[in-house]
Amino acid sequence: MSSPSPVLIVPGLGGSGADHWQAHLARALNARWLEQTDWDTPSPVQWEQALAAALSGSTEPVTLVAHSLGCILSVRWVLTHPEEARRRVNGVLLVAPADVDSPSHTPSVVHSFAPIPLHTLPIPSVVVASQTDPYCSFARARQFAGQWGSDLIDLGDAGHINVAAGYGPWPLAQTLCETWHTTRPACVRSDATVHDSCETESWSAAPHLAGASRPQTPFL
Numbered sequence: 001m002s003s004p005s006p007v008l009i010v011p012g013l014g015g016s017g018a019d020h021w022q023a024h025l026a027r028a029l030n031a032r033w034l035e036q037t038d039w040d041t042p043s044p045v046q047w048e049q050a051l052a053a054a055l056s057g058s059t060e061p062v063t064l065v066a067h068s069l070g071c072i073l074s075v076r077w078v079l080t081h082p083e084e085a086r087r088r089v090n091g092v093l094l095v096a097p098a099d100v101d102s103p104s105h106t107p108s109v110v111h112s113f114a115p116i117p118l119h120t121l122p123i124p125s126v127v128v129a130s131q132t133d134p135y136c137s138f139a140r141a142r143q144f145a146g147q148w149g150s151d152l153i154d155l156g157d158a159g160h161i162n163v164a165a166g167y168g169p170w171p172l173a174q175t176l177c178e179t180w181h182t183t184r185p186a187c188v189r190s191d192a193t194v195h196d197s198c199e200t201e202s203w204s205a206a207p208h209l210a211g212a213s214r215p216q217t218p219f220l
Contacts, residue, residue: 006031007025007065008033009025011066013069014019015039020067021170042110057062062089065177075097075214085121094144097136099135119148132159
């Protein structure tokens, strides 16, 4: 099944390596990849300029698929440019957003992205969060989803949803890209715990969603 719209991958601090689920997804969907000139000392201005340039170069609206700091970058840009976001972005998948407001959860190099804007996004969005993410508490991720007007998928014990946590090939990411614009996260209710619009209805999590590869280097 093909993606309903072109996909733009938005990595976080350090980029995402070849074994990261974002890389697997990019290959599966022939997705575009947002490149940054400096992955290790991120500048909000420079990173937002790169995202804006990538979106302006697209011939049709895209789905943003962001991880960690890439989530905060995406949210900042969308809320700063709401009308342009409506024209250029069909929706945004926000996986393991990094809590850059919290010195106890994130390194100082990303705190320039604070404060995280907590306003309703003008486009559809889904937050995918973990109960054991060292870079963001689940309570905080749930707050993000509520404030952004996002659906929330709870993966349970999934770490930072990166290669160190086994993600790796990740079927749910492709399923969401291919279906959530029309069916919303309920389409994967057998594969993960889903909070529809942050309400209490949920389904049991499935550990098979994690990929097999577990490289040592985590990505924020």
